[in-house]
Amino acid sequence: MLRARAKLMLFCLVGSLCLSTAFSAWSKGIPLAISGKSLSGDKLSLELERSQLEQLPQTSLSTNLPWLEQSATFQGVRLLTLLEHLNLSVSKLKLLALNDYSVVVSHDYIKQYNPLLAIKQDGQYLKVRDYGPYWIIISLNEHPDAAATEHLANMVWQLAYIETH
Numbered sequence: 001m002l003r004a005r006a007k008l009m010l011f012c013l014v015g016s017l018c019l020s021t022a023f024s025a026w027s028k029g030i031p032l033a034i035s036g037k038s039l040s041g042d043k044l045s046l047e048l049e050r051s052q053l054e055q056l057p058q059t060s061l062s063t064n065l066p067w068l069e070q071s072a073t074f075q076g077v078r079l080l081t082l083l084e085h086l087n088l089s090v091s092k093l094k095l096l097a098l099n100d101y102s103v104v105v106s107h108d109y110i111k112q113y114n115p116l117l118a119i120k121q122d123g124q125y126l127k128v129r130d131y132g133p134y135w136i137i138i139s140l141n142e143h144p145d146a147a148a149t150e151h152l153a154n155m156v157w158q159l160a161y162i163e164t165h
C-alpha cells in the first residue's frame with residue numbers, strides 16, 4: 001500500500017511538472033512560421049518568436065472592425081516590413097491560421113492595403129482566444145472599401161504560417 005502511494009505521488013509530481021512546462025511554453029507565445037524563397041533564390045524556412053517580431057519597426061493603428069464592439073488600437077509590424085526584412089521574393093502570399101483557414105493574396109494587394117501583422121490589441125498581447133497570437137489587420141478607417149466581405153476574409157486571425165510564392 002505504501003509503495004503504491006509513493007508511485008502515485010511520483011506520477012502526480014512528474015505530471016504536474018510536464019503540465020507546468022507545457023503551460024510555460026504556451027504563455028511565451030506561438031512562433032510564426034514563414035517559408036519561401038529569398039530574392040537570391042535561396043529557400044527560407046523559419047519560425048519567428050513574438051520577441052523577434054517585436055524587434056522589427058513597430059506600427060500602431062486604430063480602426064473599427066466588424067468583429068469588435070468598439071474601435072481598437074493594434075500594434076505590430078507591417079507585413080511589407082517583415083517581407084522586406086527577410087528579403088523574400090513575393091508575388092503571392094498564403095496566410096494560414098491555426099484552424100487551417102487560409103487565403104492567398106497578391107503582393108500588389110499587400111502594397112495597396114499595407115496590412116499590419118498585429119501582435120497587440122489595446123496594449124495587450126493577442127491571445128488565441130482573442131484572435132491571436134497574430135492577426136492581419138487592414139485599417140478600415142484608412143481603407144473604407146476594405147469593409148467588403150472579400151477584403152474582410154483576408155484579415156486572417158490566429159495566423160500561424162506565411163508562405164510566399
